[in-house]
Amino acid sequence: MLKIDGHQHFWDLDNIAIPWVTAAPERAPLVRNFLPAQLETLLKERSVAGSIVVQAAESEAETDWLLGLPEIYPFVKGVVGWVDLTAPDLADRLERFKSLGPYCGTRYFLVKETDGRPSLEQAALPGLKTLADHDLACDLLFPPSYLNLFIDLFERIPHARWVINHLGLPDFRSGGFATWQTEMRQLSRFPNVYCKVSGLLALADPAQDLLAQATECFETVLEIFGPDRLLWGSDWPVSLLSGTYLQVHDLLETLLAPLSQGEQEAIWAKTALKVYKLPGV
Numbered sequence: 001m002l003k004i005d006g007h008q009h010f011w012d013l014d015n016i017a018i019p020w021v022t023a024a025p026e027r028a029p030l031v032r033n034f035l036p037a038q039l040e041t042l043l044k045e046r047s048v049a050g051s052i053v054v055q056a057a058e059s060e061a062e063t064d065w066l067l068g069l070p071e072i073y074p075f076v077k078g079v080v081g082w083v084d085l086t087a088p089d090l091a092d093r094l095e096r097f098k099s100l101g102p103y104c105g106t107r108y109f110l111v112k113e114t115d116g117r118p119s120l121e122q123a124a125l126p127g128l129k130t131l132a133d134h135d136l137a138c139d140l141l142f143p144p145s146y147l148n149l150f151i152d153l154f155e156r157i158p159h160a161r162w163v164i165n166h167l168g169l170p171d172f173r174s175g176g177f178a179t180w181q182t183e184m185r186q187l188s189r190f191p192n193v194y195c196k197v198s199g200l201l202a203l204a205d206p207a208q209d210l211l212a213q214a215t216e217c218f219e220t221v222l223e224i225f226g227p228d229r230l231l232w233g234s235d236w237p238v239s240l241l242s243g244t245y246l247q248v249h250d251l252l253e254t255l256l257a258p259l260s261q262g263e264q265e266a267i268w269a270k271t272a273l274k275v276y277k278l279p280g281v
Contacts, residue, residue, distance in 0.1 A: 001265060004077065005043065005051035006272040007165065007198045007233025010034055010069070016062045027241065034237040036073040042236070042245040043075060049269070050077040052233075052276060054139060054165075055107050058082050060093070067101035078104040078276045080139050085127025094134045104276035105137030105163070110153075111146055120149050128153070132160035137275055141165040144176065147183040154190045161192050161275055166199035166235065167221060172213050173205045181220050188224040194275050195225050197267065198233035200251060201242035211254070218255045227263040231271040 011018050012033050021030050043051065053066050053076055063081030070076040083093055083106050097103040110128075111118050131138055140162055142150065154162060164187065170180040187193050197218060204213045221230060234248045256264045272278070 001261070002269040003046070003048040003232075004269040004272045005048050005234050005236070006231040006276075007054050007196050008039060008051050008236040009056045009238065010036060010039070010053055010066065011056050011062075012065070016057050016059055016065070018057050021056070029241060030237060036069055036076065039236060039245075040073060040075055045246060046249045048249070050075045052076075052078040052080060052104070052272060052278075054080040054233075055082040058109075060084065063097060063103075064100065067097060067103060070101050076102075078102045078278050080105040080107050080137070080276075082106060082108065085124040085131070086121075087127070090127050090130050091134070094131065094136065098134075102278065103136070104278060105139060105161075106131060107139035107141070107165070109141065111142055111149065118146055118149065120153060125153070125156075128160060129157050132157055135277060137161040137163055137277075139163045139165055141169075143169045144171070144180045144183045147186065151186060154187070154193060158190075158192065162190070162194065163231075163275060164193065164195045165233075166203065167195060167197060167217060169199075170203060170217055172203060172208070172217075177216075184221065185224055188229075191229075193225075194229045194231060194271065195221050196233045197221065197230055197252065197255075198235045199239070201239060201248060202235070204242075211251075214251060214255060222259075227259065227266040228271060228274075230267045231275065232267055 021027050055062060060083060066079045066081055079102055081097060081103060085108050087093060108124060110120050110124055112121050128138060138160060168180060168184050170177055200214045204210050232252050234245060236245050239248050256267060
């Protein structure tokens with residue numbers, strides 16, 4: 001069965017700064033370089049055919065670097081990079097990235113807080129339409145409390161493809177799981193919204209049964225979105241804070257076991273190939 005890891009990162013801290021990694025004491029094990037050769041070995045251990053690398057820095061220099069990797073490491077099938085969505089020459093920048101390699105989308109942190117109140121970065125919103133006009137996906141990472149901001153956005157740009165990272169960050173630890181379920185149902189009514197089954201180990205409450213939490217979360221998004229709008233991602237190397245690559249892979253394998261072959265194929269690879277407009281591997 002074809003498998004594509006739909007969400008992982010590389011970083012070279014000698015050349016590109018990643019403050020969210022280096023400034024957080026709890027992420028100290030990640031303060032070293034994580035490069036393609038390391039991941040390639042892990043993919044082979046579980047017969048994963050390729051991966052989609054997602055930006056870790058708000059840096060177009062990082063995007064340039066990532067787009068050069070597939071020529072050396074063919075297992076890198078797509079790049080979800082970062083681009084300045086407020087740039088007046090955004091369309092030209094997107095076309096340049098597409099000319100450099102398999103640029104299939106961008107991830108951009110749209111929520112800004114002013115006086116403790118969250119709002120979408122208004123200057124970036126026209127850029128999201130430009131992104132959609134260029135047939136590129138947009139990865140999103142936000143907590144459930146920001147839901148209403150994004151419902152309005154999805155309505156305003158109906159031809160975009162949105163990919164919610166890390167299951168929409170369900171709250172297993174402080175009683176917010178039911179709220180997350182309700183809010184994800186609201187998001188799922190937009191047929192162009194997809195959800196990554198990623199980050200489960202990190203999101204789970206370590207004081208509770210891991211498999212039970214993962215099963216409840218997965219069954220929720222499976223019911224809400226269906227397999228054709230779910231895609232798997234390891235979140236390597238961030239996932240190493242909670243478990244090994246093989247543990248992350250094998251957890252999904254366990255969750256998918258009751259599903260039909262067609263449903264498993266969708267979540268392992270077909271949805272990723274569809275949403276990022278990548279050719280078959």
